[in-house]
Amino acid sequence: MLKQNLQLKLSQKLxxxxxxxxxxxxxxxxxFEQRLQEEMVENPALESGKEDNVDFDEYADNSNDDFDDYDNEHIDTDDINIDEYLSNDETPDYKYQTNNYSDDDDDKSMPFVAGVTFHQDLLNQLNTFVLDDTERDVAEFIVGSIDDTGYIRRTIQDMVDDMAFTQGIYTDENTVERILKHVVQELEPAGVAARDLQECLLLQLKHKTPTDSIELAISIIDDQFDAFTKKHYEKLLQKFDITKEQLRKAIEEIEKLNPKPGSSFSGNQKPIEHVVPDFTIRIVEGELDLILNGRNAPELHVSKDYQEMLQSYKDSSDKSAQKDAVQFIKQKLDSAKWFIDAIKQRQETLFVTMNAIMHYQEEYFLDGDETKLKPMILKDIADMVGLDISTVSRVANSKYVDTPYGTKLIKDFFSEAMKNTEGEDVSTIEIKKILQNVIEEEDKRKPLPDDKLAEILKDKGYPIARRTVAKYREQLDIPVARLRKKI
Structure with missing residues (x-):
């Protein structure tokens, strides 16, 4: 049975x-700079630079009087030739302007290196070996199976089958194994084409000039790799009947090795991503000074040519013939004016939010001591500036600030609060910093377990559980006590 009813519903839409x-x-x-350039290309009514004091509102308001009856109609502007509405046939000025830098900035370009890739370098090295056609095909296939870290993550049988099905290369496991060990694993950097960490370390050690420490290191990795990784040093001392000094020197040789040989190849390095700080904080005469990056505050204005076109069409007697043109121009002018207002609102939002964060964490920004970072959540800043929590989150998540103590990601200043023994709220960042300091100062021959670390923190006035210590330690990328042990 069908029923009809009336329901009132309150909803909010953006x-x-x-x-x-x-x-x-x-x-x-x-x-933001990229988005700005895209908008200027898409909307020729938007220009950079200082405005020539033309009253946009006058034209916008007057145009509405004569064309109100067309506002709600669907206008097809596909056939409009934009060039006909420009003041001349030349390329508009905005396409030549950089708009984000001052006039005295140097015009510098960044050169790019067209280097050889990691795998291409390995293939080039194969030319130093005397190989027949089949051996070269197998060697090249093996090189192609090496990942960016320098390892082969496939079995010999998989490569044999893959060569047969995809390359038409018919060989056997013994041949592939021979070419792998005597050709590909002889390539530089040492350790390349290993199938696991143990083999990688052995290959690098065998490439070194033999010494007593090197020979002992080879024996440890080859025969007692599991005991070495678990740092069972007493077992190693008994197994090889050596002194602690001999073991220490062998371990030092192992620690010099590269567990990811592929990453050492300069041509394989990814381009460095440069961070452009969105804000700068400086200390001037003992006071904090906040500066918004000038590239976030470009000078924009509405095109004078487009405003004059709108005025000329308004004065035209044949308004019906100019309907499409006027609607198109109005659309571009409105879009340009809104975009300029949005940029100004963005600047204000960024500044007031970062200013609130700066004053909230004033003690830290004055001396750089991370233990002075206060507990701070998004709601704290949102309440201070009168903005929504989601807006504060958008400002904090992807923005950087240049401080006297380095460039920091803003979201790193936010942390939860915990109570110390005196009932005061302290930041979890402060506790992590103290935990890190305690671990750095411990006796590495007898590193502190998590329960002992919890006791030390409790004595310092931070009563947290052992599992919380373990969580913070993992967040700091600090291994467990057994793996921090040194001989």
């Missing part, structure tokens, strides 16, 4: 402009 503004706020400086 306008397209609000959604675009939130996206702009979330962008860091470099991404």
């Amino acid at each position: 306008s397209p402009q609000q959604i675009q503004l939130m996206k702009l706020i979330q962008l860091p400086t470099q991404a």
